[in-house]
Amino acid sequence: MSDAQTQKVLDHIDADFDNSLQRLFALLRIKSISADPAFAGDCKAAADHLAGDIASLGFDARVRPTAGHPAVVAKSNGKGNGGGARPHVLFYGHYDVQPVDPLNLWHRPPFEPVVTDHADGRKIIVARGAEDDKGQLMTFIEACRAWKSATxxxxxxxxxxxxxxxxxxxxxxxxxxxxxxxxxxxxxxxVCDTGMWDPNTPAITTSLRGLVYDEVRIKAARRDLHSGLFGGAARNPIRVLTYILGGLFDENGHITIPGFYDGVKDLPPDILAQWKKLNLTPETFLKPVGLSIPAGEKGRLLIEQVSSRPTCSINGIVGGYTGEGSKTVIPAEASAKISFRLVEGQDPAKIRKAFRDYVTARIPGDCKVEFGDHSMAPAIALPWDMKALSAAKKALTEEWGREAVLFGSGGSIPVVADFKKTLGLESLLVGFGLDDDNIHSPNEKYDLKSFHKGIRSWARILAELAALPR
Known part of the structure; x- marks a missing residue:
């Protein structure tokens, strides 16, 4: 694509931005809460709305049934089979939103979108779904609309x-x-369901940590026991459980499960140097939540601890009496929920087995252990030399006037693993959300600048991707 064509598209985006905002508002007004069956009709309405909007751009757009809420599939070339001469991309987004509870904490009705002022002067769009994911989704749709309208x-x-x-x-x-x-x-x-580095610095998420979520239940006596009569003689499952959990970490913050770090690689030196320059500090990252000392692996940057290193978290412990007042019992059982965030090179099934072997080997006589099956997902990492990654970085840097940051996310997006496993596709994750967008919380917002420049960013990215060989 020529620079003149791209500039024509960008000019159209600026001229039509008020209309883009109204189209976003129309989608935000639909109460597409997927968790509540009472809103199933609204979810269908959101799918119909999007299919109609995308069809108006010349796509073959259909609302497709699933075993749950419907999906929208739309193809620009009528076939969408990736077999043409031009590059072909699959864009993913979601129209469903979180419930709005607690409603009394919202400053205005959550499905009546409005542009208002943030406390620091930024213009923001406030509504449920404003960022996650309707605003993000619409940045891409509006970029496609601008290309069609302008060229x-x-x-x-x-x-x-x-x-x-x-x-x-x-x-x-x-x-x-x-x-x-x-x-x-x-x-x-x-995939447009990620975020910026800060309000003025674009970012591409280059890796997602995988997940193993497990549950451990240790049982001893057939019933709760009186601690005065049995204390000192009877096994206490809470004591056994906490002993095992405490041994998961050494004094340097390393996880002690045998084989846990098998396959884990260090960052390339040039990427590590870039991350050092980002200067993520305890002051900026931990102080806002009331902490000050990084608790991960010693000798690792804070940004490594939260983005590119595997972790183990104890998410909850239950056992014994937890009500008001006192009750002197030795409980019959105790349980814990544990999650592992994994990085590229780690096999979730092997990590789960290694963890369970670690626990089982430490169960004393008179106790037995049970495990509860929960979710698993592998880590995802883009190849650092991926041409589409370089193209998107160039486009974002030109649009925002700051070099786009390439960084890993500590979270997991299972759909990205599905694309890799089922379709064999690498995923380019570009989003314009901010840490203070209140997603999943009352007063969710999306910066007006994120929405506007997000549209312009996708327009530029499409031009750069079009220039790549298939």
Whole structure:
């Protein structure tokens, strides 16, 4: 694409921005809460709305049934099979939103969007779904609209895949993906459900940590026991459990499970040097939540601890009497919930087995252990030399006037693993959310600047991706 064409598209985005905002507001007014069956009709309405909007851009857009809320599939070339001469991308987003509770903490009705002033003077869009994910989704739709309006065509082939169950775990998404994998082929996926480094610095998420979530239940006596009669003689499951959990870490913050770090690699030196320059400090990261001392692996940067290193977290412990007052018992059982965030090179199934072997080997006589099956997902990491990554970084840097940051996310987005496993696609994760957007909380917001420059950013990215060889 020529620079003149791209500039024409950018000019159109600026001139049409008020209309873009109204189109976003129309979507935000739909109460597409996927967790509550009472809003199933609203979820269908959101899917219909998006399909109609995307169809107006010349896409073959259909609302497709799943075992749960419907998905939207839209193809710019009528086939969407990735077999043409131009680059072909699969764009993913979700139209469902979180429940609004507690409603009394909202400053205004959550499905009546408004542009207002942030305390620091920024202009913000306030509504449920403003950032997660309707505002993010609409940045891409509006970029496509601008290309069509300003030039008459899109610079590459695009398939939209928009689901309605991301906020409830996407349990029906993987089967839908597998059942339709032939028509969803593309060169790579685009995901707009991530964030910026700060309000003025764009970012590309280059890795997502994987997840193993497990539950341990230790049982001893057949019933709770009187601690005066049995104390000192009877096994206490809480004591056994805390002894085992305490041994998961050494004095340097390393996880002691045998084989846990097998396959874990250090960052490339040039990337580590870039991360050092970002200067993520305890003052900026921990102080706002009332902490000051990093508790991860010693000898690692704070940004490594939260982005590129594997972790173990004890998420909850239950056992014995926890009510008001006192009750002197030795409980019959105790349980804990534990999660592991994994990085590239770690196999979730092997980590789960290693953890369970570690626990089982430390269970004393008179006790038995049970494990509860929960979720697993592998880590995802983009190749550092991926051409699409370089193209997107160039586009973002030009739009924002600051070099785009490449950094890893400490969280997990299971759909990205599904794209890799089922479709064989790498995913380019570009988003414009901010840490203070209150997603999943009352008064969710999306900076007006994020929405506007997000549209412009995607317009530039599409031009850069179109110039790549297939």
């Amino acid at each position: 008459g065509s899109l610079p590459l082939d695009i398939t939209f895949l928009i689901e309605g169950e991301e906020e409830v775990g996407s349990k029906n998404f993987a089967p839908f993906l597998a059942a339709n994998k032939d028509e969803l082929k593309a060169d790579y996926a685009l």
